[in-house]
Amino acid sequence: MMLSWADINWPVAWTFAVLVIDNLIRIAALFIVPRNRRPTSGMAWLMAIFFLPVPGLLLFLIIGSKRLPKKREQKQEAINHFVKQIADREEGGLVWEGEPLQPGLENVVKLGRTLGAQPMMQGNTASISIDYEESIAHMAAAIREAQAYVHVEFYILVFDDTSSDVFAALREVSARGVKVRVLTDHISAVRNPGMKRTADALDEMGADWAYMLPVRPWRGEYQRPDLRNHRKLIVIDGKVGFMGSQNLVDSSYNKPSNRRRGLHWKDLMVRVEGPIVLGLEAVFQGDWYLETDEYLTHLTDNPLELQMPGNLECQIVPSGPGYAGENNLQVFVALMYTAQRRISITSPYFVPDGSIMNAVRAATGRGVQVELFVSEIGDQAVVYHAQRSYYEELLRAGVRIWMFKAPYILHSKHFTVDDAVAVVGSSNMDQRSFGLNMEISMVVHGTSFVRDLDEVNDYYRANARELTLEEWQRQPLRSQLLDGLARLTSALQ
Numbered sequence: 001m002m003l004s005w006a007d008i009n010w011p012v013a014w015t016f017a018v019l020v021i022d023n024l025i026r027i028a029a030l031f032i033v034p035r036n037r038r039p040t041s042g043m044a045w046l047m048a049i050f051f052l053p054v055p056g057l058l059l060f061l062i063i064g065s066k067r068l069p070k071k072r073e074q075k076q077e078a079i080n081h082f083v084k085q086i087a088d089r090e091e092g093g094l095v096w097e098g099e100p101l102q103p104g105l106e107n108v109v110k111l112g113r114t115l116g117a118q119p120m121m122q123g124n125t126a127s128i129s130i131d132y133e134e135s136i137a138h139m140a141a142a143i144r145e146a147q148a149y150v151h152v153e154f155y156i157l158v159f160d161d162t163s164s165d166v167f168a169a170l171r172e173v174s175a176r177g178v179k180v181r182v183l184t185d186h187i188s189a190v191r192n193p194g195m196k197r198t199a200d201a202l203d204e205m206g207a208d209w210a211y212m213l214p215v216r217p218w219r220g221e222y223q224r225p226d227l228r229n230h231r232k233l234i235v236i237d238g239k240v241g242f243m244g245s246q247n248l249v250d251s252s253y254n255k256p257s258n259r260r261r262g263l264h265w266k267d268l269m270v271r272v273e274g275p276i277v278l279g280l281e282a283v284f285q286g287d288w289y290l291e292t293d294e295y296l297t298h299l300t301d302n303p304l305e306l307q308m309p310g311n312l313e314c315q316i317v318p319s320g321p322g323y324a325g326e327n328n329l330q331v332f333v334a335l336m337y338t339a340q341r342r343i344s345i346t347s348p349y350f351v352p353d354g355s356i357m358n359a360v361r362a363a364t365g366r367g368v369q370v371e372l373f374v375s376e377i378g379d380q381a382v383v384y385h386a387q388r389s390y391y392e393e394l395l396r397a398g399v400r401i402w403m404f405k406a407p408y409i410l411h412s413k414h415f416t417v418d419d420a421v422a423v424v425g426s427s428n429m430d431q432r433s434f435g436l437n438m439e440i441s442m443v444v445h446g447t448s449f450v451r452d453l454d455e456v457n458d459y460y461r462a463n464a465r466e467l468t469l470e471e472w473q474r475q476p477l478r479s480q481l482l483d484g485l486a487r488l489t490s491a492l493q
Helices: 010-032 039-051 053-063 070-087 105-115 132-143 164-175 186-191 195-205 256-261 276-292 327-336 354-365 381-388 391-396 431-435 447-462 477-489
Strands: 120-129 149-154 179-185 208-212 232-236 240-244 264-266 269-273 312-319 342-346 369-375 400-404 408-410 414-417 421-425 439-445 464-467
Touching: 010 039, 010 053, 039 053, 039 477, 070 276, 105 312, 105 327, 105 439, 120 132, 120 276, 120 439, 120 447, 132 164, 132 232, 132 240, 132 264, 132 269, 149 164, 149 276, 164 179, 164 195, 179 186, 179 195, 179 276, 186 195, 186 208, 208 276, 232 276, 240 276, 240 421, 269 276, 276 312, 276 439, 312 327, 327 354, 327 414, 327 421, 327 431, 327 439, 342 447, 354 369, 369 408, 369 447, 381 477, 391 400, 400 447, 414 447, 421 447, 447 464
Parallel strands: 149 179, 179 208, 264 408, 342 369, 369 400
Antiparallel strands: 120 269, 120 312, 149 232, 232 240, 240 269, 312 439, 342 414, 400 464, 414 421, 421 439
């Protein structure tokens, strides 16, 4: 006897179909999710898919893979090979040749080279600015001295009242024949007010410019939408460079919600001169090629004209999905294990993985003084609560936590090891910066630079309050719950 459609009990059939699909998704996830993924990340994804199979699967399909499109990966490999060829040329005495360094640092430098960093270059100067508007004025003044070209790359780049001097400087030099090239992240441009105004200003001045990692499927441009280029740098004539944590935008980011809360960002930018500018140029050249298919030749045309104006040894460490092995994480951890006396860390989003936490605990366990500078308040609720979930563990390990007072967001990203080694750049100490974002960091060897950063840390302390374990243990149950849940979601990568 054959059943007709009318004889089927559709509610039961649909229930059965949903159960079959749910269980098939769960079974498939056991084979697919854990592959080449951290155990914490794999477990978080499996939990999401097991509890909510269909929504969890859809989320996994959107942001579950940090692989770039195959074409972009091939281009990244090509530019990495090209930059390595340039970096391997040790002519002219620009590359550090193995003079004695702080114990363990030489191995860290070699590790960085193996993972894709550039050589440690000698003969550099580096000056720090922590005043937001002053940093912009310094960048504008340096741009006005340009003779041949200016390369600008910022995660957030907005034409507004605060950044107008930099845009005016770019317009002035472009008018007298200086080549201006600009890169800015596409998703950040969409998310921040002033996208059209900024594009019009760049077009009006005659700049060559492009969006980084554009998400425009209608143009065939698509990758995981939260893979972002988070770098901030400027290169002028291959002689002067800027890098650090500051975006080219008003310190409120022009967002009404920030202005209502009175929020302003505190950042750190470093002006460099000397051979290390070649390293910044190499990073820009690689990103320019990725987005425009144009090979620039600044590294091959008279590449050894740079002078050696200072005594700092510096190494540029680019990182991101285009580099295997989370090279910024490995270099940071290796440096922490060299510490003999102290480690000072500043990170607005401190959501460490196990290797960072182990390095911190190992440091305090052997008597190294460790301090962490963070913001008292947060601008991103999930990250803020995920960060807070580590405070008790850090405090019990003996880490001193300094909370920069509201209404400022301490956005600087740097750390020092003992008295002669420092790292500055765009990379936070969180899983996003280690695994998802394209970042740029600079390892600096030199007591004078560390002294300058020590003065910055003194300023942070003077404008912060220290969090104690006793205070932390009095936090309400609601906060503990939010912190714990946010910590779980931070592993979804």
